[in-house]
Amino acid sequence: MNLSHEKSHATTRRHFLGQFGLGALALSMLDGRAAGAALADAKRDPMAPRAPHFVPRAKRVIYLHMAGSPPQQDLFDPKPKLNELNGQPCPDSFLQMERFAFIKGHPTILGSPYKFAPHGQAGITTSELLPHFQSISDEVSLINSMYTDQFNHAPAQLFLYTGAPRPERPSMGAWATYGLGTDNADLPGFVVLVSGGRQPDGGKATFGSGWLPSVYQGVQCRTVGDPVLYVSDPPGMDRAGRRRSLDALRDLNEKQAAYFGDDETLTRISQYELAFRMQVSVPDVMDISKEPPEVHEMYGTAPGKQSLANNCLLARRLVERGVRFVQIFDWGWDIHGTGPSDDLITHLPAKCKEMDRPVAALIKDLKQRGLLDDTLVVFSGEFGRTAMNEARNGSTFLGRDHHPHCFSIWMAGAGVKRGYVHGATDELGYRITKDPVHIHDLQATILHILGMDHERLTYRFQGRDFRLTDVHGKVVKALLA
Amino acid sequence: MTAALALSALATTALAGDADASEPAWMQIVPSWAPSWLPQLAGRGHVVLVHFPIALLIVAALCEFWGAMRRQIDASRTGLTCLVLGALAAGVSAATGWINADLEGSRASMAETLSLHRWVGVAAAGAALVTALVVAPLLRPGGRGPLGLYRAGVVIAAMLVGVAGHFGGSLVHGENYFWSVIFPQSESASASDATKPAPWPTGMATKPGTIDFEKIIRPIFETRCVECHGPFKKKGGLRLDLRAGAFAHPSAHSIVPGKPDESDLLHRVTLPPSDPDFMPDGDKPLNPDEITALRTWISEGAHWPDDSAKLAELQSRQRNAELDEGIRSAFEDAVSIDSNDPREQALVRRTKERVAKIAADAIRAKHGVVVDLGADDPRLSVDLSVIAPPIGDADLPLLENLRPTIAWLNLSRTAITDAGLVSLKGLPELERLRLEWTAIGDSGLDFAATCAKLGTLNLVGTKMTDAGLAKLVACKQLRKLFVWKTGVTPEGIAKFKAARPEVEVVEGVQ
Structure with missing residues (x-):
């Protein structure tokens, strides 16, 4: 490493003018001690809690992502007309100017094999695949008019979490912790939990920090083995020894930070310290075996397993302790119908069974603990699924292809209406007919619920102020309680 | 020639011996058209100019010394050049120095040094000028002419200019400036220098007289x-x-x-x-x-x-008292003043902010959270539940100075007790209070009744019973109440709901 090169990289002309010119002037005009201290605090601890732009509705977010994307026609958005037209060729208009991920030729309409019925006081109509969800439907805002720009998993996931379909930008959780810091100094502010045996297609960029300081990236915790890899002390290293070595490292890093002025050095210092505290705090919070039996019964959890149920329970434990953003990914919702492992008849009910109980349990548990009062829960895939049977390579298993023009998601908890359905789709569930909500609108709304104006939450990179919502996005006011 | 004229004028003045004359004699030769600042500027030029004759005359002397050693029979041309230039510079330096001494004055203790400097300097300039203007023109190539006299003149001029320079240096930098590097003064001397008493008034006795x-x-x-x-x-x-x-x-x-x-x-x-x-x-x-x-x-x-030490002590005591008084009164003002004057309002605001910041930093130092509700709402959200190990009653005074602005307070999973909570008394702005999984019981709920704006209260997992629930009927702003895993009974809840139908009471969810 050539140190002089590193320094010249760290301090560009703009940095210099910004930091030493106007910055010094501004500082000298303020109460020197107070301003200096505040600046030092922010520099020293990038995860320190910060006030949002306005009074927040929620302090925390749990995002439940059903990776692969569940079919809205079979869960949340009943379309009897599909069953009427089942097996008939779809209207030609479905195919004009359209490109599908897998469908070839002229596909046929696929009705839903599942029965729908209204539930709860609000009478939200949901599928028989979600018996537990029925019991919480009065708590949620169901959005049937979501749409996206992307029709493949990785770009669609990236689009949902970073506002752009390419891996480069910070994710939603990173923006949230960048804007608000975190409440619990002993735990990561942004935790990622993965189940379903596969990482999200969008990769780590779906929970990365992009060009934000890397302290804001999501920390993936495991439910099997060490919760966080490489956090435990190796044999022969006791806690006092670890402390001494970290102190020495911190001294060196502080010297480097003072010399180069690079935020990433500060990230390193703060992450080492966090890791040290996590050696105690994370095993404690991640140990769900301490929960009483009725809780395990409620969620359907089994300690030591990698499952969505375990992750839902962990999410509750994490937000209870002040973690800002918990991102859950559960793979297995890509119902193409190429075989028994991804079809509508056997696989989807199995996935729903894995998901329905713990997700409903999470909402109920948050509610009875009073946590739903300041926690926002979001449930979504990355896009929707087609009204037509995919029949890839002549498959006889039933399934649906990727569909960006409409899909269903729901939100529950702080700041959103309870027992409310937003938007509508046409009778075949192919396009939105009422109140469309774009991905950028969803992002703007989530930030709004956290007390942040998506147009003001910016980060300057390469000479431009970037936001999660790029140059788009409108807060969906109708969703707000 | 100007220099020579000036010199002669100076000599006249000096010989006249009228040191106390209000107007120095050289004033007479300052032309009437000259601006008034000219003499002073010329005088101050002395400290710059003097370096020329010192260097030039010494080089001239070294040249002649070298020539004599080599048994040269002719004067060194370099030496002669240096001598002529040095002599002219010495003359100008002497003249400007004279003016400078008259205009700038000097400490009385330096009067002797100044006098020595003045006269040795004049002598040096004289020797140099005489050697350069009188002796040097007599020299002839081939060793003829008064070479010995010339060489003696050069060396004398150089020595004199060196001595004059030394005294000049002493005037500017103090005695022993040069040698003190090698022979430092004793510590006691420098220490007494540092604590020098205030100057004594002119004519004041330095020793006690007959009157004590x-x-x-x-x-x-x-x-x-x-x-x-x-x-x-x-x-x-x-x-x-x-x-x-x-x-x-x-x-x-x-x-x-x-x-x-x-x-x-x-x-x-x-x-x-x-x-x-x-x-x-x-x-x-x-x-x-x-x-x-x-x-x-x-x-x-x-x-x-000398009573300067006493003075200093009195002053510092007074300053501290003023500071203490200022802080105390500012704080009292801040919490009581109700002013329409924008400046006073700003002062009140700043003082409150300062006091609150100190209190907030004490909590942050423990890894607790104190943060404004929003950038547009300075009320506070305070979270002590994230502090490890859990805080207890002894830590609740941390909240004291934030009392007026706490809107959301999270004390869940802490080790606080009823007595500690009640000792907090009312928090006027408190809207949301989380007490879940604490040992709070019915007696602690007296606290809730003292918070006029309390709207959301989380008591999950506490020891409260129906008796405590009945107390909460008095919380007029209460809208949400969480009582799962407490001692309250369905009957107690029914009774509460009858009294306060607008409150959402959340129990366990089936």
Whole structure:
């Protein structure tokens, strides 16, 4: 490493003018001690809690992502007309100017094999695949008019979490912790939990920090083995020894930070310290075996397993302790119908069974603990699924292809209406007919619920102020309680 | 030639010996058209110019010394050039130096050094000029002419200029500036330098006379004068408890050392009491013994022992007292003032912010959370539940100075007790309170009734019972209540809901 090169990289002309010119002037005009201290605090601890732009509705977010994307026609958005037209060729208009991920030729309409019925006081109509969800439907805002720009998993996931379909930008959780810091100094502010045996297609960029300081990236915790890899002390290293070595490292890093002025050095210092505290705090919070039996019964959890149920329970434990953003990914919702492992008849009910109980349990548990009062829960895939049977390579298993023009998601908890359905789709569930909500609108709304104006939450990179919502996005006011 | 003229003028002045003349003789040759600042500028130029003759004359001497060693029979051309230039520079330096000495003056202690510097400098310039202008033209190639005289003149001029330079350096940098690097002065000397007392007034005795100040004079001042001329009133700018205060205003002539008849203090105390200038004002006159003592003391030089240390201590004590008083009153003002003056409002706001920041930092130091609800709402969200190990009653005073602005408070999973919570008394802005999984019971809920704006209360996992629930009926703003895993019964809840139907009571969810 050539140190002089590193320094010249760290301090560009703009940095210099910004930091030493106007910055010094501004500082000298303020109460020197107070301003200096505040600046030092922010520099020293990038995860320190910060006030949002306005009074927040929620302090925390749990995002439940059903990776692969569940079919809205079979869960949340009943379309009897599909069953009427089942097996008939779809209207030609479905195919004009359209490109599908897998469908070839002229596909046929696929009705839903599942029965729908209204539930709860609000009478939200949901599928028989979600018996537990029925019991919480009065708590949620169901959005049937979501749409996206992307029709493949990785770009669609990236689009949902970073506002752009390419891996480069910070994710939603990173923006949230960048804007608000975190409440619990002993735990990561942004935790990622993965189940379903596969990482999200969008990769780590779906929970990365992009060009934000890397302290804001999501920390993936495991439910099997060490919760966080490489956090435990190796044999022969006791806690006092670890402390001494970290102190020495911190001294060196502080010297480097003072010399180069690079935020990433500060990230390193703060992450080492966090890791040290996590050696105690994370095993404690991640140990769900301490929960009483009725809780395990409620969620359907089994300690030591990698499952969505375990992750839902962990999410509750994490937000209870002040973690800002918990991102859950559960793979297995890509119902193409190429075989028994991804079809509508056997696989989807199995996935729903894995998901329905713990997700409903999470909402109920948050509610009875009073946590739903300041926690926002979001449930979504990355896009929707087609009204037509995919029949890839002549498959006889039933399934649906990727569909960006409409899909269903729901939100529950702080700041959103309870027992409310937003938007509508046409009778075949192919396009939105009422109140469309774009991905950028969803992002703007989530930030709004956290007390942040998506147009003001910016980060300057390469000479431009970037936001999660790029140059788009409108807060969906109708969703707000 | 100008230099020579100046020099002769200077010599005339010096020989006239009129050192006390109000106008130096050289003033006569300053042309009338010259701007008034010219002499002073020229004088100050001296300290720059002097370096030329020093270097040039020494080089000239070295050249001749070298030539003599090599048994050269001709003068060195380099040396001659240096000598001529050096001699002219020496003349100008001497002239400007003379002006400088007259205009800038010097410390009295340096008068002797200045005099030596002046005359050695003039001598150096004279020697150089004579050698350069009189002896040098007599030299002839081939060793003829007064080479020995020339060489002696050069060396003498160089030596003189060196000595003059030394005295000049002493004037500017102080004695021993140069050698003190190698032979430092003793520590006691430099220490006494650092604590040098305030300058003594002119004519003031440095040693006590027959009148003991502390035993005789100070008691007079203390009993008869200090009430009005002391730390509290300082009338007329005079205070007689400190030396610095007694001699603070030289123009007032209160005490003129050695001259009792010119001392206003003595004059006033001897006036008839009816006189408007009489002192002590409105009091009986000093008795004759006291007046005699004062007169003698002043005529003996008004010796007043050094009390600068006492002064410094008094000043620092006063500053601290003012600071303490300022902080205390500012804080009291901040919490009580209700002003329409924008400046006062700003002061109040800043003081509140400062006090709150100190309190908030104490919580943050423990990894607790104190954060504004929003950038547009300065009320606070405070979270003590994230502190490990859990806080207890002893830590609740952390909240004291944030009391007026706490809107959301999270004390869940802490080790606080009913007594601690009740001791917090009402938090006027509190809207949301989380107490879940604490040992709080019914008696702790008296606290809730004292928070007028409480809207959301989380009591999950606490020891509360129906009795505590009944107390909460009094919380008029309450809208949400979480009572899962507590001792409340369905009957208790039904009763509560009957009294407060608008409150959402959340129990366990099936």
